[in-house]
Amino acid sequence: MSLRRSALTATVLLCTAVAATAVPAGASTAASGLPGVTPRAETATLYDDEPGGNADADDPAIWRNAAAPDRSLVIATAKEGGLRVYDLDARQVQSLPAPPPTAPDDAPGRYNNVDLVLGTSLAGRRSDLAVVSDRGHDRLRVYRIDRDDPAGPLTDVTDPGAAPIFSTSQDEINDQDTAYGLATWTDPVTGRSYALASRNNRTTVALLELVARPGGTVGYTKVRTLDLPSAFRLPDGTTWRPCGEPGELPQVEGMVVDPADGTLYAGQEDVGVWRLRADLTGQPVLVDRVREYGVPAAYDEESDECRPAGADPGHGGEHLSADVEGLTLLTEPDGDGYVLTSSQGDDTFVLYDREVSDDNEYEGGFRVTASRTVDGSEECDGAAVLNAPLGRKYPRGLLVVQDGDDTPAENDRDATGFKFVDLGNVLDAVED
Template sequence: MSNRLLLIVVLLSSLGLTACKISTEPTTPEPLVASVETPNEAAPSDMDDPAVWVAAERQRSMVIAAAKEGGWRVYDLEGKALQQFVPGVDSKGKPLNRFNNVDVQYNFNLNGRRVDLAVFSDRRQDRLAIYKIDRDDPRGPLVNVTSPEISRLFPTRPNPDDRSKTVANAEDGKNTAYGLALWRDRSNDRLYALVNQNNEAIIDQWELVARPDNTVSARPVKKWQFAYQYKGQDLTQKSETDPQKDFSPQFEGMVVDQQTGILYAGQEDVGIWRVNLKTGVAEGKPFYETRTFDPHSRIARDVEGLTIWYGRDGRGYLLASSQGKAHGKVPNPTPGLDNTFAVFMREGDNAPIGSFSIGANRGLGIDAVQESDGADISTVALPGFPFGVLITQDGYNDDLNHLDGTVKATNLKFTPWQRVANSFSKALSTDSNYDPRNP
């Protein structure tokens, strides 16, 4: 203690006052680390995309996740497994389902009953897999309500020789259902699924439709086909030896702003596009490019999980995972910006704010997040997460094998939103009154 500080304490004592504890240590934000993680998923399971379901009784809220060929999982807010689905296999031992992405929506009109739904994209079946969410159902909390008559999502694909025409699409999981996001249009009380096509620059809109037998089907509404070239680069170019010459036109990560009806869609190698679902108009170019096309970009190929934190009065933040292909055989052209999440303003032109990464929580034995694929945010205060929570897929659980691209060990990490907010020099907002049931 310095002489000056000691003198102050003595003077306060002589006046009969109690001196408060005075710290000379600098104040720093809480470290940006996760506070919860789910059990490890090893091959053939591969955790991919999470979605937070907010229950009316907040403590009963859950995280629902797609685990690809491992099926799907449901966790409570402490990361404990509540339910799982493991697919059967065909005659060759190959899983019959490959669940790629998942999203949740509330208050779907199922023949006069309002139910919440979790919807998966099934890449192997090329269909939507639709589940009713009910914590009180003894079969649940997820109960399959997919209509047995639901149609394929992508029975055709663009003809590679003339993309103004189509050809029949094999049901082999190669050019089938991939990324998914849901949107409930409050103006007509209809629920839509936005699904993109693997290996193609295609996004389709489907309306979910209740059937008389209380199952749910879907009907096609609209298709957007984007360019297969960007700034002179052929997005179908392939190379087994030079990753800088290996491209894909496909989208995956998507999120819909439930208040504005704007779809944000990540074309993995190119950038983030905006589509106005109310008008059906897609902008002519992405509003933010990857580093391949903008050397100053905070997103490396490939851009992945997109999610939104909703603030008051239309404010908030759009987050995007810079998965980056930073490990293994693919070089990292700009060290320090991969394994990160880029943050944009939600309002206006989505101006970029900065980036953050999620480090290891040594105290709880939770490792860092690398090459995150899917992500989701609950803006609602939940037990253990008073300002909301960011759920991220971790592509290298336990940081195994020096992150060399060969280990299939994945899981989910739960990070309190205030840790994300406080990691910026000018803290992000934690003030929200958003209700996902009535956005």
């Protein structure tokens, strides 16, 4: 491996898990020793009360223009604000709204996560696609990418007849236990492309096959679902359940598939990082747990938060602080690489060995910190990395991370955005 291995490992082969309650006392101390890297650019701040819909930065994907790498794009979700498309200078080149409510009292479109399918013939011609989870309508939305299209690089090619993924009625959709996290996968054996969608407030993950529809549109069919655990047996024989609002289960959001072996890595926000087959068969394995694992907590209705209800029993992991958020895959030319995970609770990023044979060993971590001109990243929801030359600006690749607490232009408005980080600087920092 090109990154120096840590003496600490994060090999957890038990189907046990972790809670988002309070960060144990040693967490900030451990995280403070990690190296920092500074962004090179940042997008314009998004606000949650913009005219025409709430815009809240969430999850990015990096599309490489093979013919002209300098003209590559970052495609990012803005929840009710739809999609934003940026160039490598972090300047917006396109904004696409989320679909409106189907009726005045129904939920509006809400774009949560995005991933790419490259070189597919699904959209009526050989195309690259951006696939988005529409949490508001419980559907996938699909966009064809064409950097040279004068109307904009993204064109909506979603099958208008696409059905809800998890819900059976509009009332259920309005309750918003809907499509949430998302990752894509193309099976190298069959050539078929899939999306994996998780469900808000539930532990369910669905495997959806992407299929060509008439008129160059793209739809999907559900293949199967899998439910991760929502309760966990502790070493003392008791059962622990991650705290949440009444009726809510510990959900999954950040996901990524390793195309080399079809392994899905899924971040259960209050629990940890799971490893399982992308076809959702076989037994999931918990790679690492958050520090809050096993800590008793109770939901406080007045504050709308979970409060610790007992001492930390000490069963948690060493590297992650809930919530576990954006997962992305950092591949290397020699086949090595890393699963990069956002540890939202302590504003750090954690690297795990890509190799399943090494039990996805912990490899280190880092922070994205502020420079004199660009804010850092705090409370990161989503991340994307591409280890490939992107022209003159990013010859060693690019890391894009969401900033959940952007430096606002107006202090009374919630502000979010995305930071662009030279991947070479990240690799240099974690190797030192």
